[in-house]
Amino acid sequence: MTTQHITEAEIAREYVPFPDRGRIHGVTFDGSRVWFARDNELVAFDPSTEQVVRRFSIPAADAGTAFDGEHLYQLAKGEILVISPEDGRIVRRFSAPTDGHSSGMAWSDGYLFIGQFREARIHKVDAKTGEVVKTLTSDRFITGVSCVDGALWHAAAFDDKPCELRRIAADGAVEETLRVPLDGIGGMERTRDDEFWCAGTQGTLRRVRRRAVK
Secondary structure (H helix, E strand, C coil): CCCCCEEEEEEEEEECCCCCCCCCCEEEECCCCEEEECCCEEEEEECCCCEEEEEEECCCEEEEEEECCCCEEEEECCEEEEECCCCCCEEEEEECCCCCCEEEEEEECCEEEEEECCCCEEEEEECCCCCEEEEEECCCCEEEEEEECCEEEEEECCCCCCCEEEEECCCCCEEEEEECCCCCCCCEEECCCCCEEEECCCCCEEEEEECCCC
């Protein structure tokens, strides 16, 4: 795969939702709140107040988080849980398709996009049936997935190369790359403002954007 456009990114803002800096496993954004998985819970963080506003007990919430406009989706030990964001109730569950370590999930137009870390794959999955309809491959470890307004992105990190956010085509070819000045990215979500929420090491959330051209 060849990148067609490479841009430098910058950290616009950094947040630490919890003082114990527990690991963040997945990130999504509902337009106002950042939702993320944190071991055995699902958390809503309001960046405007810098406060945690909801916490739901979700055992084994160990990977990607997604939002379809109505429900949250959470990877948890080989399952995908469909969760009410109002009360944390699990309304449905089905088996995840990955046979390796899941490392990100996004929802778009009735499909889930689920990453596999070392396998460097992204599975497109029917969100109702769990059926895999397509698989894309990458040449880097995948550490987060986002699909907003039809644009599919994945984070790449932890393979002794610079951290990147990559926009990929329907065939998996890299169309755009943002190089991010971080040691690692452990989950990501693009916003409609063309910024990104990235989970970093030690329980840190960062808002990332393209570096302004001077």
